[in-house]
Every structure is written in structure tokens, then in C-alpha cells.
Amino acid sequence: MTTTMDRRALLTRAALGATGLVAASAMGSLAPEAAFAADQPFAVAGQPDPNFAEGLITGRNKDLLQVQGSDGRLHKIQLTGVTSIWKLRPTTIDEARIGDGLYARGVKLPDGVLAAESVWLNIVNLDVMVNSIGRSSLNLDHHGQKVVGHVQPGITAAVYNGTPAVSDLTLLKVGRHVQVIGAWRPGTNEIDIATIYAAG
């Protein structure tokens, strides 16, 4: 935790321009093999993108995830300290659990492991109708299937008519169609709502 705080303090100073500037070359040149090692192979038309994986987390060994793709392929995904993890909001790699759905983007290493740069857990994007509105959740209809959308204070935001997101959800109306980005709760028909796009 202290390191997170230290790091934030360092980055805060850097962002506001309170630190001096150093040329990258001044830190010593990188060996060519190191510089080229990270070059990503490009996707070939008609072939799966090698730098992308999706599926369900079926195993976790420290920071190495085993993922069963929805197309049957198996993926090994390495999380690192610099991987961005989204699970309803940006969070830490501890949040990746067995049973979670996953999208990952990164660099495919020679041993077949995908070194993840970005991971999105349980993310869903649904076109739904608002069936009813409660004090802490919305009952949604997704093509006839009921979905409960939980409102998370401080996180859930609404975008009305494309204007900047606000936390005020009182312009939502029953019977209207909305688009919801959220995090699915595995094994249920419930989601936590990150952003809801609606006509005001």
C-alpha cells in the first residue's frame, strides 16, 4: 500500500511538472534484442489476433491465469504489475478470480503465454429496456431475459444524450431503451453498472 502511495505521489509531481525532465537516451541505450523483443506480431487476416484472448478463467497460479476461450482454445495469461485490470473500475490484479469472464490484450511471448497489458473482467455491454427502477438497482429486460442492474454509489454514472457522465440517475425512465456497460456477477443474471447511456 505504501508503495502505491509513494508511486502516486511521484506520478502526481511528474504530472504537474514539479520534476525535471530526463532524456530516455541518457539512461543508457537498450540492447537491440531487448528493444525488438517487445515488438508485437501483427494479426493475420482470417486468423485469430495473437495479441488478444477472451474466455473464462479456469485456473490461477500466482499471476498466471488459465483461460478457456469460448471457441475452445486455451490461453495462458500472465498478469504483471503494469497490467491494467478493469473490474467495474480500474483495480488490482488480485481481483482476477476463477470463474470470471475475461478479455485480455497484450504481447504474445515466444512460449505462447500472453503477457497482458490490459485485462477486462466480466465486462458486458448490453442493449436493454428499463423494466422498473428500485432504490439501488434497475430491473432490465435484455431481449426477454431479465437482468438486474445494481447501482454502485460513487461508480455508476449516466451519460444522457452523449453529454459528460454524471452520477445523477434520476433522468432514467421506465420503458426506455438504454445501453449499459457493466460487470457481470458470474453465475447470476445480475450486473453492476459502470455506465448507462440513455436519452435524457
Place this chain on the structure above:
Amino acid sequence: MAWQQLAAAQPLLIGLILLWSASGKLIGPDVAEQAKKTALPRLVGEQRAAPVYRTVGGIEVVLALALLLPPVSILKPLAAAALFVGFTGYLIYAKLVVPEASCGCTGAAAKPVGYRAIARASLLLATSLATLTTTEGWWSAGPATLALLLEAAAYVVLSAELDRYWLLPLRRLRVRLSHPLAGAKSTGTPLAATQRRLMHSPAYRAVTGLLRSDIRDYWDDEDWRYVSYTAKYDGRPATAVFAVPHTGDAVRVAVVDDDSGQTLYRPVALPA
């Protein structure tokens, strides 16, 4: 006597409901498509689903007219009861075997089979059984006909297809009077708003080619919200950190070396 009259009135309700239900199965350009969404393809095969769907509609019309028109015969409610036994059984089958299938009950609206649909078919079965106890026609039921209004109301309440005509307007009214989420508003700026502002900023455009990840971390400090991304600068692992002001001011950015913590890049004199 009252029971006799009430029972005698039932064919009117059953007949009208059957006509309404049949219209959805027979009239309309996409009847075949509707049939595919029901549990029928599973039950009778893909090819036969649409003809069976239409045939059921045809049977409903014939039965409806038979119930509505004289003479009174015990065979008519018996046939209706048999049909509703079939419907109830079909709905229970669909609920158990093909839960995602549309009920197909009253045509046009595609709603999955719910307990309400099963209760509704059972209600119709009960009314047709009640009709078996009388030999009177509905036209001689007298004031008992008014009781049909109550039954019709129960039918409407059990019809998911009709929710939008009464249930949604009621919920809308409730939300208008007092919005349940009025208390859910929080004071902070949602991250989605920060992210949007960030992505439209010249600072973001200046470093977008260096970014490798989605948002990694974010925090608030005094008048600013900070958002960090994993980046790569000159082949070195780095972090791009944006400072997004809560009000006024332009978005700032710096790229910081992950190993040394030193600032590698900070675009200056960005266009506003």
C-alpha cells in the same frame, strides 16, 4: 343460480380471448418468424413449426366462433378444456426444456414463458371447466356477464404482453412522483466523465501512441484527478500520468520511467 349464470357467461370471455390469441398467430407478415421463436421447432421440428403454429390459430378461431355462437353444447367447452390442457402442458414443457423460447401464446409479443403465462392458461382451463356445469348460453347470463370484467382484469394482469399498457405507465408515474434513485447521487466526478475529458484533450493526443494499457490507476488530490496508463517510451517501460483538473485548466501529462522514476517526456505548449 348465480353460479349457473356465472358459468354460462364464461364462453363469451373464452371466445373473445381465443379470437385475440388467434389473430396474432394468423395475421401479420412475420408469423413464420414468430413460430421459430417458440418452443415448437423443438417439439415438432423446424419445418413443421410454422404450419403447426397457424393450425393452432385456426383451431382457436373455430373454437372461439363455436363458443360465441349458438347452440349450447357440452362438447364446445369440453373441446376448449382439452385445448387449454394442451396449452398448459406445452407451456410447462417449454419452461422446462426451452426456457429461452417465446411463449407464442398471444402472437405478436415475444415474451419468454413465465409463471404468469402458465397461471393464465390454467385460469382459462378452470373457466372452461366451469362452463361444463351449465346448459345456458352466455347471452342468457344477465348481470353475471359483468363478472367477466373482473376475470378479464385478472387475464390482463397475467399477460406479460400487456404490461406495457398498464404496468409500465404505473411504474413511470411512480418514478415521476419520487425517483427511487434520487438518493444514489454522489458528489465525486464519475471516472467515465474524467476519461472522456481526457480522451478529447491535446495531452492525450500527444502521447496516445505511447500508451499500452487501459486505465491502470486513478486518484484524486486537491483540485486534480490523476489517471495513469502503462506506456512505452523509446523502448523503455514507463507510466503515462495525466492530471485532469476538476474545473478550468487544461489536462496535463507526463511520461515517467518505471525503473528510475524520472520524467522522460512532458509535452509543453499544447494547443488549448
